[in-house]
Amino acid sequence: MLIIEDDGNIARLLREQLDFEGHESELAASEREALARLDRGFDLVILDLGLPDGNGFRVCREIRERGLAVPILVLTARQQTVDKVRxxxxxxxxxxxxPFDLQELLARVRARLRRGAGQAPAGPLRAGDLEVDSAGRRASVAGVEVHLTGRELALLELLMSRPGRVVSRDEFLDRVWPGVYVTPRSVDVHVGALRRKLERQPGAT
Known part of the structure; x- marks a missing residue:
């Protein structure tokens, strides 16, 4: 695991506890250190948003732009919904x-690792001309890449993984907005925006 945290006390505490549970971990105290280590094949990243030479948002974006499917658990003092959504x-x-409860954090780590272990390395999701490459964090229509936000991609993955099923708002909220309060109307707005993006593509039917 990679722990990206500039507070030495928190970083050491996390490393000790993760080591105790049998997980090998590395520490990165800055954005520069984190970016230099991203390609080492970590099972999970614990990411602080407040870093001395930048911010965790850029690290998060870089992880996905490199096509890395590693789970990212953000651990930060930023409590505003706008930061969570971003x-x-x-x-x-x-x-x-x-401040966080250590046992809750460890439970979240275990849950993320279980989900990752239970996911077979399946190929891309396909429906007609639409294709989603979950590992590469990309979507395309008739071979033309569609630029989606992380949230839109998560929505599309959920819909395509449930062919022929109606996905409820509660399932959207649980899978796409975990731990974040959003109104049911927000789900409708995001789904509508996703549909419009896909329909604008030349290969869309």
Whole structure:
């Protein structure tokens, strides 16, 4: 695991506890250190948003732009919904605010690792001319890439993984907005925006 945290006390505490649970981990105290280590094949990234030489949002974006499917758990003092939504839209999988309960964080880590272990390395999701490459964090219509936000991609993945099924708002909220309060209307707005993007593509039917 990669722990990206500039607070030495928190970083050491996390490393000790993760080591105790049998997980090998590395520390990065800055954006520069984190970016230099991203390609080492970590099972999970714990990411602080407040870094001395930048911010965790850029690290989160870089992870996804490199096509890395590693789970990202944001651990930060930023408690505003706008920060949670931004991080999740950029590709973060979970968001926990400081001060935090250590046992809750460890439980979230275990849950993320279980989900990752239970996911077979399946190929891209396809429906007609539409294709979603979950590992590469990309979507395309008739071979033309569609530029989606992290949230839109998560919505599309959920819809395509449930062919012939009606996905409820509650399922959208649980899978795409975990731990973040959003109104049911927000789900409708995001789904509508996603549909319009896909329909604008030349190969869309």
């Amino acid at each position: 991080a999740l839209d950029l590709g973060a999988d979970d968001y926990l605010t400081k």
